[in-house]
Amino acid sequence: MDGLTKKRVTVVDVAHAAGVSKSTVSLVLQGSPVIPPDTQAKVKDAIRELGYVYNRGAASLRQASSSIIGIVVNDLTNSFFAELAVGVDMIVQSAGYVQFLAHSSEDVDRQNQVIASMREHGISGLIICPARGTEPADLKHLVDSGLPVVVAVRNVPGAKLSSLLSDNYAGAKAAVRHLIDLGHRRIAFLGGFSDIEVFRERTQGYLDGLSEAGISADETLVIHSSPSRAGGVDAIRQLLALRGAPATACLSFNDAVAFGVCDGLRSQRLEPGVDFSVVGFDDVIEARTAVPALTTVSVNPQRMGQQVAQLLFKQINSGRAEAEAIRTSVRLVVRQSTGRPLATQEAEIAS
Amino acid sequence: MDGLTKKRVTVVDVAHAAGVSKSTVSLVLQGSPVIPPDTQAKVKDAIRELGYVYNRGAASLRQASSSIIGIVVNDLTNSFFAELAVGVDMIVQSAGYVQFLAHSSEDVDRQNQVIASMREHGISGLIICPARGTEPADLKHLVDSGLPVVVAVRNVPGAKLSSLLSDNYAGAKAAVRHLIDLGHRRIAFLGGFSDIEVFRERTQGYLDGLSEAGISADETLVIHSSPSRAGGVDAIRQLLALRGAPATACLSFNDAVAFGVCDGLRSQRLEPGVDFSVVGFDDVIEARTAVPALTTVSVNPQRMGQQVAQLLFKQINSGRAEAEAIRTSVRLVVRQSTGRPLATQEAEIAS
DNA sequence: CTGTTAGCGCTTTCAT
DNA sequence: ATGAAAGCGCTAACAG
Numbered sequence: 001m002d003g004l005t006k007k008r009v010t011v012v013d014v015a016h017a018a019g020v021s022k023s024t025v026s027l028v029l030q031g032s033p034v035i036p037p038d039t040q041a042k043v044k045d046a047i048r049e050l051g052y053v054y055n056r057g058a059a060s061l062r063q064a065s066s067s068i069i070g071i072v073v074n075d076l077t078n079s080f081f082a083e084l085a086v087g088v089d090m091i092v093q094s095a096g097y098v099q100f101l102a103h104s105s106e107d108v109d110r111q112n113q114v115i116a117s118m119r120e121h122g123i124s125g126l127i128i129c130p131a132r133g134t135e136p137a138d139l140k141h142l143v144d145s146g147l148p149v150v151v152a153v154r155n156v157p158g159a160k161l162s163s164l165l166s167d168n169y170a171g172a173k174a175a176v177r178h179l180i181d182l183g184h185r186r187i188a189f190l191g192g193f194s195d196i197e198v199f200r201e202r203t204q205g206y207l208d209g210l211s212e213a214g215i216s217a218d219e220t221l222v223i224h225s226s227p228s229r230a231g232g233v234d235a236i237r238q239l240l241a242l243r244g245a246p247a248t249a250c251l252s253f254n255d256a257v258a259f260g261v262c263d264g265l266r267s268q269r270l271e272p273g274v275d276f277s278v279v280g281f282d283d284v285i286e287a288r289t290a291v292p293a294l295t296t297v298s299v300n301p302q303r304m305g306q307q308v309a310q311l312l313f314k315q316i317n318s319g320r321a322e323a324e325a326i327r328t329s330v331r332l333v334v335r336q337s338t339g340r341p342l343a344t345q346e347a348e349i350a351s
Numbered sequence: 352m353d354g355l356t357k358k359r360v361t362v363v364d365v366a367h368a369a370g371v372s373k374s375t376v377s378l379v380l381q382g383s384p385v386i387p388p389d390t391q392a393k394v395k396d397a398i399r400e401l402g403y404v405y406n407r408g409a410a411s412l413r414q415a416s417s418s419i420i421g422i423v424v425n426d427l428t429n430s431f432f433a434e435l436a437v438g439v440d441m442i443v444q445s446a447g448y449v450q451f452l453a454h455s456s457e458d459v460d461r462q463n464q465v466i467a468s469m470r471e472h473g474i475s476g477l478i479i480c481p482a483r484g485t486e487p488a489d490l491k492h493l494v495d496s497g498l499p500v501v502v503a504v505r506n507v508p509g510a511k512l513s514s515l516l517s518d519n520y521a522g523a524k525a526a527v528r529h530l531i532d533l534g535h536r537r538i539a540f541l542g543g544f545s546d547i548e549v550f551r552e553r554t555q556g557y558l559d560g561l562s563e564a565g566i567s568a569d570e571t572l573v574i575h576s577s578p579s580r581a582g583g584v585d586a587i588r589q590l591l592a593l594r595g596a597p598a599t600a601c602l603s604f605n606d607a608v609a610f611g612v613c614d615g616l617r618s619q620r621l622e623p624g625v626d627f628s629v630v631g632f633d634d635v636i637e638a639r640t641a642v643p644a645l646t647t648v649s650v651n652p653q654r655m656g657q658q659v660a661q662l663l664f665k666q667i668n669s670g671r672a673e674a675e676a677i678r679t680s681v682r683l684v685v686r687q688s689t690g691r692p693l694a695t696q697e698a699e700i701a702s
Numbered sequence: 703c704t705g706t707t708a709g710c711g712c713t714t715t716c717a718t
Numbered sequence: 719a720t721g722a723a724a725g726c727g728c729t730a731a732c733a734g
Contacts, residue, residue: 010711021720022711022721055710059713061713061726062711082427086428263642375704390703409729410727412728
């Protein structure tokens, strides 16, 4: 009870208190069936009484395996990735693991640092949403260390790693077709930076969607910006300032951009969904109430997080699986703002 | 180079390759100044060549101290807490620590589980944004384990723990005064649940603000709801449906609620900031562009995260500090929607 | 300045 | 069914 002499209580102490030996305690801790119930009870009482806390570090040292999953995210500030991390955490926790989470702030150096740090802590698997500009070379060490790794959301084309990505191409194409069916001909693509694969996939779907409908693309209608709400405001402002035939609809890089586009429209006294059609990619839960008329190509981030975690565990448990590339399907969710509750119409999109 | 025989490379291997001893390697690893540069170089080369990765688990076992900070958040889905975690991470990383992040989904049992798990992993400090309904008893074990802990954002009144909270009372009062100065007399308080301390503090500020201006409070104008965007929509709908003298302004529990209130207003063809004044608490970065006219009582979550991490490190480094309760100041940010760029006016609020 | 030695708390044969 | 002993990879004394 002396505040200073408080030494860490170990299995030995527990064993002593319970009148058994070290290894018996260890076996109880692991729920081994070879220990008789009464002995188990004695040990458990001693544990409670002494306030013993299991030292997982020592255990992993001995067992050469930890129960830690690392996850490094490019930007936690983006709700999509925060939701994804939540989805991952659900699976990780239910598997009895804990989650190391770090975010790289879109900085490749930082990303390498945190990965190194995680490896030093002996993670038994890693999920990574790569920072912009991540090269296969950056992940070289990682992949040939044999650590189970899966890449989520953004691909790193050259790296031989498992990945779970959304079907960006098919989603963008479906969105464009939807807008064309609504009668639009001048359709813009707003937001995002061209140095990530996701952007390229989405713009490709956009371009192919247009050309399949016999509409020739106008490259001035593709406007880059930060993939954030503020970026969306910028992009729509630039679009509205263009001379020439005005666009009447846009596909936004993600939902943050789409929200920004709506903000920008409103500040010009235009009503999203009425004066100008907006389709957003990704689907943060808030989107449902935020802009009733906002159509989205939706990727459920929590579900995606769960899937990616499952893929990782599959890889961990199967020893050494081949790299596996999965595309999660997306849905086109059309919302109408006529009255309440909202009429929504969803369609699963196959590639 | 054989994929199966790949054994973990240890300090011994490195020592062998570099032609020195175990402890020399260890000293190099710790950047000790007693090792001559050329020996250091040899060792570092060997490390690179063998692909050695430091085993921090073994080190912590020996040193009885890890470099892990735990942070458990009630809801990562709420951008405010995601931003807070980012702020924490900045400090944690720059101190050479890594961050264990888990979220409790507002579930006290889950919260206890993850805390236990973190302790088993030997965290050297813990930051906690308590789940709703957390009792001092839930944290009893924790506090008398002597682990440095700081509570953030939400207080747990009975527990003897350091805390970093925003000045909710003063903020709410200032917001109400602002609305009164604008000429409002029927002011509502929307959103949030009354079982958390933050809610009580904010409503108290609201009530005192009213009564100091000689306005008697009308309890039908305090409407509870989930502290989310959807909750805000609900709350404003309920408010507008009330019979009797209509409210002309509201203070929202947080910014998510405020956004929802704006959504709800718009769906009734009312313009926030024109037909009805809205003040939101908390300040997610997006708020700036989202609703230009939205006045906020602003708490910068990233800054708060940094502060809380600093407080924790202070406690870790000073051995055993007394529990310390800090209130971060808040700012009243008034935004006007007249033209662009926005005219904003800020005022720091003292308690 | 560098090598030797003895554990940190746990798991795991191998005896009893 | 339980105990004894060895060792995971590292650091910290202490010798040399």
